[in-house]
Every structure is written in C-alpha cells, then in structure tokens.
Amino acid sequence: xxxxxxxxxxxxxxxxxxxxxxxxxxxxxxxxxxxxxxxxxxxxxxxxxxxxxxxxxxxxxxxxxxxxxxxxxxxxxxxxxxxxxxxxxxxxxxxxxxxxxxxxxxxxxxxxxxxxxxxxxxxxxxxxxxxxxxxxxxxxxxxxxxxxxxxxxxxxxxxxxxxxxxxxxxxxxxxxxxxxxxxxxxxxxx
Amino acid sequence: xxxxxxxxxxxxxxxxxxxxxxxxxxxxxxxxxxxxxxxxxxxxxxxxxxxxxxxxxxxxxxxxxxxxxxxxxxxxxxxxxxxxxxxxxxxxxxxxxxxxxxxxxxxxxxxxxxxxxxxxxxxxxxxxxxxxxxxxxxxxxxxxxxxxxxxxxxxxxxxxxxxxxx
Numbered sequence: 001x002x003x004x005x006x007x008x009x010x011x012x013x014x015x016x017x018x019x020x021x022x023x024x025x026x027x028x029x030x031x032x033x034x035x036x037x038x039x040x041x042x043x044x045x046x047x048x049x050x051x052x053x054x055x056x057x058x059x060x061x062x063x064x065x066x067x068x069x070x071x072x073x074x075x076x077x078x079x080x081x082x083x084x085x086x087x088x089x090x091x092x093x094x095x096x097x098x099x100x101x102x103x104x105x106x107x108x109x110x111x112x113x114x115x116x117x118x119x120x121x122x123x124x125x126x127x128x129x130x131x132x133x134x135x136x137x138x139x140x141x142x143x144x145x146x147x148x149x150x151x152x153x154x155x156x157x158x159x160x161x162x163x164x165x166x167x168x169x170x171x172x173x174x175x176x177x178x179x180x181x182x183x184x185x186x187x188x189x190x
Numbered sequence: 191x192x193x194x195x196x197x198x199x200x201x202x203x204x205x206x207x208x209x210x211x212x213x214x215x216x217x218x219x220x221x222x223x224x225x226x227x228x229x230x231x232x233x234x235x236x237x238x239x240x241x242x243x244x245x246x247x248x249x250x251x252x253x254x255x256x257x258x259x260x261x262x263x264x265x266x267x268x269x270x271x272x273x274x275x276x277x278x279x280x281x282x283x284x285x286x287x288x289x290x291x292x293x294x295x296x297x298x299x300x301x302x303x304x305x306x307x308x309x310x311x312x313x314x315x316x317x318x319x320x321x322x323x324x325x326x327x328x329x330x331x332x333x334x335x336x337x338x339x340x341x342x343x344x345x346x347x348x349x350x351x352x353x354x355x356x
Contacts, residue, residue, distance in 0.1 A: 043288050050286070113256040138260025139267070145286035147243030147257040 039177070040166045042145055049155045050143035056131040057116055062108070065159065071105045071178060072155040076146045077132075078114045079122040083168035084150045092128050094174045105178055110135050112149045154178065156185050232269045236276050237262055240283055241293040249293050261291075 044050070049072075053063045064072070075091060077084050091107070098104040109132040111119050119132055135141055144153055154163040154177065162181050165173075227235070234251060240261060242253035250258040250265075261283060268279045284291055295301040334342075 041288075043285055113260075137263050137267070138256075139264060141257070142260050142264040142283070143286055145243075145288065145291075147287070 038166060040164050042161070042164045044144065044161045045164065047161055048159050049153075049161050050140075052140045052143050054133050054135060054140060056133050057111075057120060058131070060131065062131065062133045064155070067106055067155070068159050069157050070103065071157060071182070073105050073107045073174070073178075074110050074133075074140075074144070074153045074155070075107070076110045076112045076141060076144075076149045076151045076153075077119075078112045078149045079118045080114070081149050085122075085126075087150055087168035087170075088126050088128065090169050090171045090173065092126075093171065095128070095130055097175065108133050110140050112141055112146065113138070154181060156181070160185075229266075229269050232276060233262070233266050236265045236269070236279050239276075239280055239293055240265075241291055243287055243291060 049064055051065055053061070056062055079085075094105075095107045098107065107130045109119075109128070109130065111132055111134055116134070123132065133140070140146075144151075148166070150168055152165040152169060152174070153161060154165075156162050162185060163177060165177070237251040237258075238249050240250040242248040242250055242255050242258040243261075244255045244257050245253050248255075248258075250261045264283065265279055268274050268282065274282065280292070289295065289301060295304045297305050
C-alpha cells in the first residue's frame with residue numbers, strides 16, 4: 001500500500017530536519033575545545049576565593065586570606081598523575097622567572113589525594129622549591145570544585161578568583177595568562 | 191440498578207479520579223519523614239543527591255573516585271558541624287562544582303528545560319499522531335477507493351481455485 005501523498009511530501013522534510021540537527025551536533029562536537037591546558041568555567045570565577053586553610057609539607061601554616069596583596073596560583077597536583085609530571089618543567093620555569101620580579105606571583109602546590117612522602121620524593125627528584133600544601137581531607141579540592149588533576153587556579157591581589165586552568169600547561173602558558181590578567185584586573189577591586 | 195452502577199464505574203472520570211488519588215497518596219507517602227535522621231542518614235541522603243564529578247551517572251554515595259571521596263568528607267564535616275541543612279550543603283557543593291554536580295537537576299531556570307522538553311515533545315508527538323490518524327481516516331472515509339477496488343479485482347482474477355488443476 002502506498003502512503004498518502006502528503007506523507008510522501010512531509011517525510012523527506014522531517015528526515016532533512018533530523019539530518020540537519022545531527023550534522024549541527026557533529027559540528028559542535030568536532031569544534032569542542034580539548035581540556036588540556038585550557039581555561040575553564042567555574043561558579044567561583046569573579047568571586048572571592050574560598051577561605052581555605054591548611055599546613056605545608058614543611059609545617060608552615062597556609063591561609064589563603066593572608067595572601068592578599070599579590071597574585072596567587074594554586075596548582076592541584078598528584079605525583080602519580082601523568083599530566084602533572086609532564087607540566088612540571090613548565091611550572092618550574094614559571095616560578096623561576098617569577099622570583100626575579102618585584103611583584104612575583106605566589107605559587108603553591110595543593111597535594112591532591114597523595115601521600116606526603118611520595119610528594120617529597122617527587123620534588124626532590126624533579127625540583128620545585130615552592131610550598132606544597134596538604135589537603136588530606138580534600139577540603140581545598142572541594143572548596144575549589146576540583147575533580148581531576150592537574151588544575152591551576154589564579155587569584156588576584158584582592159582575593160578574587162580570576163582563572164581556572166584544567167589539564168597540564170605548556171611552556172609559557174602561565175606567563176601569558178598572568179600578563180593578560182595583570183593588564184585586565186590590576187587595580188580593579190572586583 | 192446493577193447495570194447503572196457498572197456504567198458509572200466504567201465511566202472514565204471515575205477511573206481518572208482514582209488514578210489521581212493513588213498518585214497523590216504515593217507522593218505523600220514517599221515524601222513523609224519517618225522520624226529524626228541520624229548523621230549517617232543525612233550524609234547518605236545528601237551524597238545520593240550529588241553526582242560524582244569524574245564518573246558517568248554515578249552518585250557520590252556509590253562512587254569510589256577520589257573526588258567523590260573528598261565530597262563525602264566535606265558533607266560529613268558539614269553535617270557534623272550542624273550549621274547547615276541538607277539543602278544548604280547541596281547548594282554549597284554546587285557553588286564550587288556547578289550545576290552538573292546535581293544528580294537531579296533543579297526545576298528552575300534553564301535546567302527546567304530538562305523536565306519540560308521531554309513532556310513537550312511527548313505531547314507534540316501524541317497530538318501530531320492523533321491529527322495525522324484523524325486526517326487519514328477522514329480522507330479515506332472508511333470507503334474503498336477506486337484504486338483499492340481495482341487492486342481487489344485484479345487479485346480476484348488471479349486467484350484460481352486450487353481444485354481446478356485436479
């Protein structure tokens with residue numbers, strides 16, 4: 001039995017619309033940005049950084065609210081995570097460059113789901129002379145909404161969260177971002 | 191008298207009313223608190239409402255991922271401190287991780303589309319089908335068309351009695 005003429009007319013139109021939607025979805029998928037070393041959205045952007053406190057591996061206290069007045073970077077790290085290991089050279093170079101500047105960025109490693117000895121061994125073997133903050137109960141990771149490492153967060157001198165970077169960073173990436181952020185937010189109160 | 195009662199019972203509004211009543215009673219029963227909750231119960235309730243940030247479709251309650259473990263620890267801390275309600279704890283976690291951490295999306299704002307769209311699509315499809323069937327029925331009017339008659343005639347001509355060949 002042949003379908004009614006109207007159906008014969010509308011069926012290709014419906015199929016065409018469905019096809020167009022499928023193609024649009026494919027294009028969206030193809031253009032989706034990869035997660036490595038990319039800035040990402042977060043409900044915390046533009047808001048005051050969560051008031052987190054802890055201690056460093058060296059036994060010093062860490063209180064993010066006391067870091068106001070300078071740019072702060074928090075790098076969530078695990079010594080067994082491959083992208084963390086891969087980005088370590090870029091982080092080391094970034095911190096080395098910053099120490100020569102007057103308004104240096106304060107850089108902290110936040111230890112994510114790792115044991116202290118493994119982190120000490122990693123930094124002894126690979127270098128990196130900056131404070132490593134303990135997060136044994138995961139409070140800092142939850143406060144920043146960190147699900148996977150590595151992640152790097154940038155907080156401005158007024159204590160507002162300005163950038164979230166997910167995945168490992170390449171050489172020069174952080175230098176470029178901090179320069180952009182300084183130009184954009186230096187002197188702004190919000 | 192009995193047949194009148196049967197007719198009344200068979201009438202659809204009665205069945206609809208019974209259906210609504212059953213759904214309402216089920217909703218009341220499911221939403222009713224059976225007493226004060228322990229801290230463990232509260233932790234379980236809250237973590238069952240949160241999605242594991244690194245897994246697909248798993249709740250924080252069942253997930254063994256480190257990020258879920260961290261969230262469970264945070265929920266336990268907040269429940270122990272007793273300063274926030276369950277909803278406030280969920281909102282706190284959402285304020286860090288974003289709306290995707292909610293296992294059941296909120297029914298407000300853009301998230302409401304998740305609830306509204308399937309119903310809208312279902313209603314549209316049902317209405318579309320009903321209209322189409324109605325139109326087809328009207329177009330054909332239950333009468334055989336000339337083409338139908340010709341086809342039947344053609345088939346009858348071809349249909350030979352199997353005993354003819356004996």
